[in-house]
Every structure is written in C-alpha cells, then in structure tokens.
Amino acid sequence: MGKFSRLGNDLYTGRKSVDFVGKTRVWYAISGLIIIAAVLGLYFKGLNFGLEFRGxxxxxxxxxxxxxxxxxxxxxxxxxxxxxxxxxxxxxxxxxxxxxxxxxxxxxxxxxxxxxxxxxxxxxxxxxxxxxxxxxGPSWGKEVAKRSAIGLVVFLVLVTLMIWGYFRQWKMSVAAMVALSHDLLITVGIYALSGFEVTPATVTGVLTILGFSLYDTVVVFDKVRENTKNLRSTHQTYAEAANLAVNQTLVRSINTSIVALIPVGAILYVGAVQLGSGPLKDLALALFVGMAAGAYSSIFIATPLLAHLKSLEPDVQELEKRVKARRRHQVDPYAQVPVYTDDMPVAAEAPLTGDREEQTAAARSGGARPQPNTDATGRGRVVPPSRGPVRPSSSSGRAQPSRKSKSKRGKK
CATH class of the missing domain: 3.30.70.3400 (Alpha-Beta Plaits)
Known part of the structure; x- marks a missing residue:
C-alpha cells in the first residue's frame, strides 16, 4: 500500500503521468470493439425478457x-x-x-x-x-418499460442541463452523455450475451448505474476545470492539463470502483450461484457491469473526448502554438539567431560581425550606417532602439595613462 500511495502522490504532482489524452485512438478502438460485440449480441441473441414483460x-x-x-x-x-x-x-x-x-x-x-x-x-x-x-399479463410489463423510458429521458435532459450550467461548457455535457451512452450500451449488450432475464430489477439496476457513471465523470471534469482555469500561468496546453486531471483522480477512481464492485460482486455470486434465480442476480449484474463500465469511461472516454472537442477551439489552438514555441526556445535559446550568409544585406552585417573598428570606419567614410535589429530575440526580450550613430571620441587623440609599477608612482 505504501508504493501505491507514493504512486498516487507522484501522479497527483505530475512527477509520473499516464498519457490518457494522448492515446485517444487506442481507447476509442478498445471501446469500439466492446460496443461491436454488444451490438452483435443484441442482434443475434436479443434480450431475454422476463415473465413480467412478456406475460x-x-x-x-x-x-x-x-x-x-x-x-x-x-x-x-x-x-x-x-x-x-x-x-x-x-x-x-x-x-x-x-x-x-x-x-x-x-x-x-x-x-x-x-x-x-x-x-x-x-x-x-x-x-x-x-x-x-x-x-x-404483458400489459404490466409494457407499463414498466414505458415509465422506465420516460424516466430515462427526463434524467438525461436534467443531467445535461445541470452539467452545462455547473461547468458553463456544453462540450462537457456532450462528453458526459457520450460516456453514459457507452456504459448503457455495454451493459445491455452483456445482458444479451449472458442470457440473463430482463426483469424490473434489471431496469432498476440500469437506472442506478446512470448516477454512478456520471458521478465519477463529474469528479474528473471538476479537476479538469480547476487545472485549466489559468493555463497561461501554468504554461500547459489544454490536453496536458486535462491529462493531469485524470492522473490526479486516477487512484481515487480505482479505489472507489473497487470498494463498490466488491459487495456488488458478492451479491451477484449469491444471486446467480447460490439462489439461482430471482431479482437479486438481475439487479447485481446490471450494477456490476455498469459500475465497471462507468469507471472505464470516465477515464478513457469522457476526458479524452472533451480534450478533443476543446482542441477545435481557436483560443486553445493559439495557446498550444505559444506553448510549443516557448518550449522550442527553452531547448535552444539561440535557435532564432540569424546565420551569416554572403548575400545578407549590409544593414545586417555590422551587428553580426561584432567588429567595432569596421563600424567606426564605415561611419568615418560616410557610408550607410547599419541599423540594429530591433526584433525580439528571445522570450520577453526586445532590443532597445539606437539613440544615434557612434562618432569618433574627442579623447581619442589624448595621451592615455599607462600603468606604472608601485615604486615609480608619484615620481617624475
């Protein structure tokens, strides 16, 4: 546990990091395969509706x-x-x-x-x-299905508005709804593949996992909002700040998911193996699959999708360009210094040579005075403008003092 605690601290501070946002295509591919298996199970096997629905x-x-x-x-x-x-x-x-x-x-x-x-x-x-x-009678099952569908629609609408109002970003609502749909589809597909009966207890379990899935996603999004509040001062891109948020909440998500899955797994074992039938196993299977899928989607689907949607904004793209330019300068601060070439204009030769005698000779001969380069040469640096040409000093013809030994000082 000590190593796990140190790992969590390193992930929170950023000393160690798992690139969740940068490997978006990998997570999308894995989720796509799982969803395809769920859809195939629904298409070929279908749901095994219980007696309450078919009568x-x-x-x-x-x-x-x-x-x-x-x-x-x-x-x-x-x-x-x-x-x-x-x-x-x-x-x-x-x-x-x-x-x-x-x-x-x-x-x-x-x-x-x-x-x-x-x-x-x-x-x-x-x-x-x-x-x-x-x-x-089948009418009772139809009424249960109808009311469950109405409750699901109302729930999704209210949650979408709540997330939009809380975070003030509609893209977070979109990412959360996509992750939630991902969890529901996987849960229904597992039910089709396993052959478990769909009973009112199953509907109860499915509606319960909606809240659990969104709870984990909202926690990660809240950390994303905190990390992206002052991006200019942190010198990070939006994707890097979002990835840091996922790493900071990773250990918490794993711990809460394990703590929730252990008792649900025990209930599933008792209902499916010991009892063999009844609403207990139907409820436990929906909860177990939904909780596991919700923990996965909040880490691998919701936040990477949010970072992808935000990367399409012009402000985020401009910030990313500035951060990359700053890092290139930090790697090589002289990368933007011009290199001398034979066809370089005269105005640019004098500042590059650094030979003061050539500059003085050019001034005496009445030639064109090279102008200093006033472009920024580094991060936050601006070359001051020239106050005037360099002229010969009036003291150049005077006898310059020479250094004497200590024994001869003061003697004529």
Whole structure:
C-alpha cells in the first residue's frame, strides 16, 4: 500500500503521468470493439425478457431440502413440454435456491394451468399445496418499460442541463452523455450475451448505474476545470492539463470502483450461484457491469473526448502554438539567431560581425550606417532602439595613462 500511495502522490504532482489524452485512438478502438460485440449480441441473441414483460404463468414448486436440483429441473422441463399444451412448448425451468423450482410458460387457460400443475405433481412427487401459481399479463410489463423510458429521458435532459450550467461548457455535457451512452450500451449488450432475464430489477439496476457513471465523470471534469482555469500561468496546453486531471483522480477512481464492485460482486455470486434465480442476480449484474463500465469511461472516454472537442477551439489552438514555441526556445535559446550568409544585406552585417573598428570606419567614410535589429530575440526580450550613430571620441587623440609599477608612482 505504501508504493501505491507514493504512486498516487507522484501522479497527483505530475512527477509520473499516464498519457490518457494522448492515446485517444487506442481507447476509442478498445471501446469500439466492446460496443461491436454488444451490438452483435443484441442482434443475434436479443434480450431475454422476463415473465413480467412478456406475460405468462409462473409455477413455483416448493420441495424438500436439497431436492431442487438441476436434474429435477430438467425432468420438469421435459414433462411439462410433453403435455402437448402449445403455451408450454417454450417452458423455462430454473432452480431458486435449494428448496424451490420455478416453471414459466406462456399465458394459459385455467384448464391448461390445472393440467400443468398435475404434471408437476406427478413428475417430482409434490402435492398441490406445494405449488403456487401466478398469472402475469404483458400489459404490466409494457407499463414498466414505458415509465422506465420516460424516466430515462427526463434524467438525461436534467443531467445535461445541470452539467452545462455547473461547468458553463456544453462540450462537457456532450462528453458526459457520450460516456453514459457507452456504459448503457455495454451493459445491455452483456445482458444479451449472458442470457440473463430482463426483469424490473434489471431496469432498476440500469437506472442506478446512470448516477454512478456520471458521478465519477463529474469528479474528473471538476479537476479538469480547476487545472485549466489559468493555463497561461501554468504554461500547459489544454490536453496536458486535462491529462493531469485524470492522473490526479486516477487512484481515487480505482479505489472507489473497487470498494463498490466488491459487495456488488458478492451479491451477484449469491444471486446467480447460490439462489439461482430471482431479482437479486438481475439487479447485481446490471450494477456490476455498469459500475465497471462507468469507471472505464470516465477515464478513457469522457476526458479524452472533451480534450478533443476543446482542441477545435481557436483560443486553445493559439495557446498550444505559444506553448510549443516557448518550449522550442527553452531547448535552444539561440535557435532564432540569424546565420551569416554572403548575400545578407549590409544593414545586417555590422551587428553580426561584432567588429567595432569596421563600424567606426564605415561611419568615418560616410557610408550607410547599419541599423540594429530591433526584433525580439528571445522570450520577453526586445532590443532597445539606437539613440544615434557612434562618432569618433574627442579623447581619442589624448595621451592615455599607462600603468606604472608601485615604486615609480608619484615620481617624475
């Protein structure tokens, strides 16, 4: 943990840095492959909607301890399908813990329901009191889907306006919404590939991950705003300041994601392995996939996309040019000093030679006086203008004092 803490401190101060923003194409390619797999799963397998959405009959069979095995579930599936009832041909049989098995069929009539109940009693040796029957109409599932869609749209609109108003930058709202759509598509694709049923608990989990995904993204964006507030004084480009913000929040994002994923993973294991069926595993799978995708998108998608959108602004491009010019000067401060050539104009020769005798001779002969170069030669430096030509000094004909030894000083 000590090394991890030192790494976090180095990332925060900038002594160490991971180039998240500079490798945008790599992260886009990885996300593109994941999204393609999710879309293919949706296209070829589709979502396995639960009984609450498609409607039907559900028979819950209570059994003695440890008898709700997969062998009994397979036996029930074959026996119920063998009744010849059309609604029972696509029967779904799953275990629910160690004491019950759930049998799901299409909507059936009361007579067909009694026939299926009798078949279950004969198949696994239970009584009629051990079987509970629930009839669910598809209209309830449609109402749940409709209200969930309305809630999702309202949520997205309000969050977009909130991010826009808080950060005062619509490009942050766009980047956050793209990252959120990325998380939702991956979560839905994982559901299609895994074959888990889509139940109202799944919808609850999907709506929950929206807030978690945006929470992590907003934290990173807040640090980006702090780092880019005074870019001129920090001598950084917008992309570098944004990348520093991601590095500064990296350890925090990893820690919070791990802390959140551990209990959700435990719930997923209990719901899928121990219980076998029920809303617990549906909720946990949506939360687990959505949280993992949200942590990934806030680091690898949202901030790089924001930096890319900001790089199209003229002010950001101009700042980037100034920063690069400053760094070139820092590497070689004499890179802009002109090099002497034979065809250089006379006005530029005298300042380059540095020979004062030639300048004096040119002035005495009445030749053209070379003018000093007043262009800036370095960072923040401006050559002062000349006050006049250099003339011969009146003291040039006088006898100049000579240095005498100490013993002869004061003697004539």
């Amino acid at each position: 039907g009959a559900q028979f819950t069979v209570s059994m003695p301890a440890n008898e709700a095995t997969q062998d009994n579930a397979d036996q029930l599936r074959d026996d119920v399908a063998g009744t010849g009832i059309a609604a029972a041909q696509q029967v779904v049989v799953t275990t629910a813990g160690k004491n019950s098995i759930i049998v799901e069929t299409e909507p059936v009539t009361p007579a067909e329901g009694n026939q299926i109940s009798t078949t279950i009693q004969q198949s696994v040796g239970v009584t009629k009191a051990d079987i509970s029957t629930d009839e669910i």
